Ligand code: TXA
């Protein structure tokens with residue numbers, strides 16, 4: 216895989232590959248995306264093959280600017296323009312009724328399409344130079360942790376020959392996937408929490424955003440109970456439960472907590488995470504990936520607060536957790 220620098224020649228090379236129907240991973244402010252020409256069905260097919268992703272899981276279309284939304288969606292509600300005005304470019308995805316000619320390969324056969332204008336300067340330059348939309352899921356194998364650096368993308372697809380290049384844009388500033396709001400029906404619905412404050416969105420819309428339970432509505436990887444998972448078993452629990460585990464269990468546990476250990480942790484490992492949700496989100500995936508590569512017996516994550524600010528983090532941790540056998 217080619218590692219491209221985020222300079223004019225790197226962007227030019229990426230555009231050349233995309234025009235040939237190839238896959239190029241690129242940075243966004245949320246996570247790295249695996250990009251393909253959104254107007255080329257064959258190129259889109261390559262995304263599903265490279266990720267090992269089921270064909271009925273829709274892709275987000277990344278646009279160079281908000282006004283190009285008209286080419287992809289029909290009956291665009293006023294609410295969409297209002298949110299786009301405030302949050303684009305940025306970490307918000309809008310699900311709208313699709314325009315007639317949008318490919319079923321992108322929408323997974325649904326009548327809606329997910330759209331977003333990313334804010335990362337390298338994503339912006341790429342989209343401007345390419346001059347058209349890019350379909351891009353997160354640049355990881357299906358079910359795995361999203362990449363937040365170019366090195367993570369290399370990790371994911373090193374032995375995969377369908378991803379030809381990755382543009383290096385450094386570490387993604389948000390670190391968690393975009394907030395997804397579905398505006399295709401009467402009441403707005405939150406399909407995936409992200410780092411945008413939902414009360415601010417509700418204020419802007421002048422109405423409540425519904426929160427469908429996981430499992431309702433269309434199949435979507437972000438809505439599967441288990442997703443974003445490391446291979447090392449992961450559990451989320453209280454500080455007290457973690458302390459008890461450490462005294463009983465054999466070595467090989469790593470704890471991700473927001474403070475220093477209160478007692479001797481013996482041969483276990485301890486990682487201190489930030490107390491602030493933005494800083495925590497920025498580091499989370501990189502830490503999980505690093506810890507996974509230590510091949511330990513278990514990752515124990517101290518349960519963050521159950522508040523709105525931590526909702527996206529709690530949502531990803533729940534899905535990263537190893538399902539409990541009933
Ligand atoms: O931050 C992000 O959104 C990143 C960056 C690369 O933009 N992309 C990303 O893509 O997370 P992906 O494919 O890993 O997750 C996109 C989510 C999936 O849960 C997908 O099912 C949902 O968006 N989605 C896309 N189009 C949809 C639609 N028409 N209806 C419902 N859900 C949709």
Ligand code: MG
Nearest residue numbers: 352353361436
């Ligand atoms: Mg993903």
